[in-house]
Structures are given as structure tokens and as C-alpha cells.
Amino acid sequence: MNKKTVRDVDLKGKRVLMRVDFNVPMQDGVVTDDKRIRAALPTIQYVLDQGASLLLMSHLGRPKGGPDPQFSLKAAAEALSKLLGKPVQMAPDTVGPEVEKMAAALKPGDVLMLENTRFHKGEEKNDPELARQMAKLGDIYVNDAFGSAHRAHASTEGVAHYLPAVSGFLMEQELEYLGRATQNPERPYVAILGGAKISDKILVVENLLAKCDKLIIGGGMANTFLAAQGCDMADSLVESGSIETARNILASAGDKLVLPVDAVIADRFDAEADSQVVDVDKIPAGWRMLDIGPKTLALFGAVLKTARLVVWNGPMGVFEFPRFAEGTFAIAKLLAESGATTVIGGGDSASAVKKAGVAKKMTHVSTGGGASLEFLEGKELPGVAALNDK
Ligand code: ADP
Numbered sequence: 001m002n003k004k005t006v007r008d009v010d011l012k013g014k015r016v017l018m019r020v021d022f023n024v025p026m027q028d029g030v031v032t033d034d035k036r037i038r039a040a041l042p043t044i045q046y047v048l049d050q051g052a053s054l055l056l057m058s059h060l061g062r063p064k065g066g067p068d069p070q071f072s073l074k075a076a077a078e079a080l081s082k083l084l085g086k087p088v089q090m091a092p093d094t095v096g097p098e099v100e101k102m103a104a105a106l107k108p109g110d111v112l113m114l115e116n117t118r119f120h121k122g123e124e125k126n127d128p129e130l131a132r133q134m135a136k137l138g139d140i141y142v143n144d145a146f147g148s149a150h151r152a153h154a155s156t157e158g159v160a161h162y163l164p165a166v167s168g169f170l171m172e173q174e175l176e177y178l179g180r181a182t183q184n185p186e187r188p189y190v191a192i193l194g195g196a197k198i199s200d201k202i203l204v205v206e207n208l209l210a211k212c213d214k215l216i217i218g219g220g221m222a223n224t225f226l227a228a229q230g231c232d233m234a235d236s237l238v239e240s241g242s243i244e245t246a247r248n249i250l251a252s253a254g255d256k257l258v259l260p261v262d263a264v265i266a267d268r269f270d271a272e273a274d275s276q277v278v279d280v281d282k283i284p285a286g287w288r289m290l291d292i293g294p295k296t297l298a299l300f301g302a303v304l305k306t307a308r309l310v311v312w313n314g315p316m317g318v319f320e321f322p323r324f325a326e327g328t329f330a331i332a333k334l335l336a337e338s339g340a341t342t343v344i345g346g347g348d349s350a351s352a353v354k355k356a357g358v359a360k361k362m363t364h365v366s367t368g369g370g371a372s373l374e375f376l377e378g379k380e381l382p383g384v385a386a387l388n389d390k
């Protein structure tokens with residue numbers, strides 16, 4: 001990675017302003033899942049161990065442009081305090097004179113949680129004035145919120161222009177593993193794409209196609225490619241506006257592209273729908289493809305067997321319905337047992353590998369849904385671009 005990390009700067013005696021993703025689920029003022037807080041612990045602990053004081057900032061939910069106690073980060077501060085085994089002070093605001101006073105009083109090892117960045121309208125507008133006020137609070141800016149790095153907000157991008165700016169360990173890990181999908185991949189490199197719509201992921205298809213050795217396509221996305229090849233997809237989700245694009249991709253990709261040969265079809269879009277397995281060119285009228293079939297699984301499995309790197313984005317079927325989850329779960333298990341480096345991007349894909357019970361067996365499951373997708377499109381994320389180069 002060509003961006004500086006917390007390891008590259010001297011933190012002793014400094015005030016560290018760190019952007020984290022504490023956008024955690026809550027109920028009755030209590031954090032119900034502290035996974036994201038735990039994910040930031042290695043960087044938090046490191047910064048404190050170096051003899052710095054720490055100011056944490058994050059967004060939480062979607063408050064409507066002003067303070068709203070319902071979206072306070074107080075509960076997150078309490079959850080963090082328990083995990084760290086030390087007090088975490090809570091600031092009454094993100095920025096301002098009172099917060100500046102609290103920041104100035106911090107001693108090495110102290111932790112101060114700033115209030116929700118989205119209590120300020122300037123956050124999402126990336127207002128330079130708000131960014132400057134944030135920067136006043138610290139000596140060094142650390143960004144460990146990969147999941148927000150695709151957004152150019154004051155706390156993720158703007159503030160980085162006013163302070164030395166480096167990444168935390170979580171950010172570093174995301175960039176390292178997702179970076180393998182786009183730079184110097186291990187080969188053979190097999191990418192798997194799925195999910196609902198091809199129009200959401202055209203740029204991902206094109207970017208990965210240019211980098212990988214084989215591109216497996218499943219899920220709803222495959223339907224449009226199959227339709228472009230002349231299959232009658234009956235009532236399957238097909239994006240007629242993207243058939244032409246699919247045809248062009250098919251023509252240029254040649255045998256790099258691997259498509260389903262059979263399907264699990266349903267007589268309606270419903271968890272309790274009747275289902276049967278047919279070849280993709282034999283879908284009866286009134287039926288729709290909701291999962292890949294067993295022959296497809298064997299075909300995809302044979303391709304995956306050869307891989308040293310697999311990047312997967314997008315489920316192979318409607319895995320929310322148990323009857324149509326087999327393809328997605330089977331691919332997840334194949335990856336779990338393969339010796340390849342396995343990188344999972346995309347929010348639904350991450351929950352699918354978790355549901356399949358194999359998330360821990362993957363080399364890397366990205367914590368950033370939208371951010372990982374934009375990364376796989378080959379875009380530079382604004383929150384990453386703003387960090388200092390090595
Ligand atoms: P990710 O969040 O991993 O990027 P997407 O959001 O692109 O993935 O796609 C996930 C959705 O795609 C799931 O809700 C799943 O039900 C849907 N999907 C997958 N295959 C099909 C299909 N054959 N028909 C309709 N929807 C599908």
C-alpha cells in the first residue's frame with residue numbers, strides 16, 4: 001500500500017483525531033452489535049500504547065441535519081469503554097469551543113468520543129469550514145473507517161487536507177486485500193460476480209474482466225447475459241436495457257466468461273414457491289431463475305479449483321429464500337475449503353458467507369459494502385486518496 005499508516009508517524013504525546021465507523025445498531029440506547037467497534041480496537045489500542053491521546057469521530061444513522069439524541073454516539077462510547085476497560089469521555093458536539101477545551105485537556109492515554117458528525121449539515125457537503133474545525137482538535141488525522149471511504153465528507157476527506165493524514169490498521173487491511181483484486185493479482189485469478197442487477201455492476205464487470213483470468217457470472221446478473229445469448233428467460237429478472245451491453249461484453253470476453261448452464265427455477269417470487277431444475281435454455285413460460293443448478297455448480301467448481309486468488313461479489317441466487325440459497329452457500333463452502341486467497345466484497349455477499357457459516361474461513365471479508373464495490377470498479381476512494389502517500 002502506498003499510503004502512510006499509523007506505523008509511519010510519531011504519535012508520542014500527540015492528540016490523534018481518528019475517524020472510525022461506529023455506525024452500530026442500537027436499541028433503547030444500548031449497542032446491540034459491537035462488531036464495528038471491535039474492528040477498530042487494534043488501531044485504538046496501538047495509538048494509546050504509543051503515548052497519544054485519542055479523539056474518535058463517526059457518523060451514526062441518518063439524523064436530519066441537526067442534533068438528535070436518538071442518534072447520539074453516547075452508547076457507542078459506553079460500549080467502547082467496556083471493551084477497553086477504561087473511561088471514554090463523551091463530547092457534547094463534534095466541534096466547537098467546548099469540545100476544543102475538552103480536547104486541550106486530554107492527557108496521553110485519554111479517550112474522547114466526539115458527537116455524531118452528521119449533526120452538522122456541513123459533514124455530507126464536505127464543508128471546508130467544518131473540516132477546519134475538526135482539524136483544530138488534533139495533531140494527526142487517522143482514518144480507519146473504510147466503509148465510509150467512498151464518500152467525500154468533512155470527516156472522511158475534507159479534514160485530511162488540514163492535518164498529517166494516515167490510515168489505521170482496518171483501512172490498511174481492506175486496501176491490502178481488495179488491492180490484490182486490482183493490482184498484481186496471484187494467478188490464476190478467478191472473479192465471481194452475481195447479485196440482482198447487471199446495471200449496478202457494469203463497471204465492476206469491465207474492471208475485473210480486464211484483470212482476471214476467468215470471470216464467473218451467476219445470480220440475477222447472469223440472466224441478462226443468458227438472454228443476450230438467445231435463451232428465453234421467461235419471467236426471470238432480465239434487464240432489457242442492458243442486453244446490448246451484455247452482448248458486447250460476451251463478444252469481447254470470449255471464453256474468459258463462465259455462465260450458468262442450468263437453473264433452479266420458481267413458479268413465483270416467493271420463499272414457498274414450487275421449484276425445479278432445468279437447463280437454462282428450457283425455462284418454461286411463467287417460471288423464473290432464482291438460483292444456479294447442480295451442473296453449473298460443478299462447472300464453476302472446476303474453474304475455482306484452479307484458482308490461486310478468488311474475488312467474489314454478489315450472491316448466486318436469491319439466498320434469502322432457503323430453497324434458492326444452495327448455489328450461493330455451495331460456492332461459499334467451496335471457497336472456504338480451497339487453498340486460494342479468497343476476498344469477499346459487497347454487503348449481501350458478506351452476509352451470505354456469514355449465513356453459510358464460513359466467514360472466518362475466508363482470507364478477507366470486506367466491512368464496506370458500497371466502498372468495496374467502488375474499489376472493485378477501479379475507482380480511487382476519496383477517503384483513501386486524501387491520505388498522505390508513503
Ligand atoms: P452485494 O450486496 O453483495 O453487492 P447485490 O446487492 O448486488 O450484492 O445483490 C444481492 C441481491 O441479489 C440479493 O438480495 C439476491 O436476492 C439478489 N439475487 C441474486 N440472484 C437473483 C436472481 N436470480 N433473481 C433475482 N434476484 C437475485
Ligand code: MG
Nearest residue numbers: 346347348349
Ligand atoms: Mg447489496
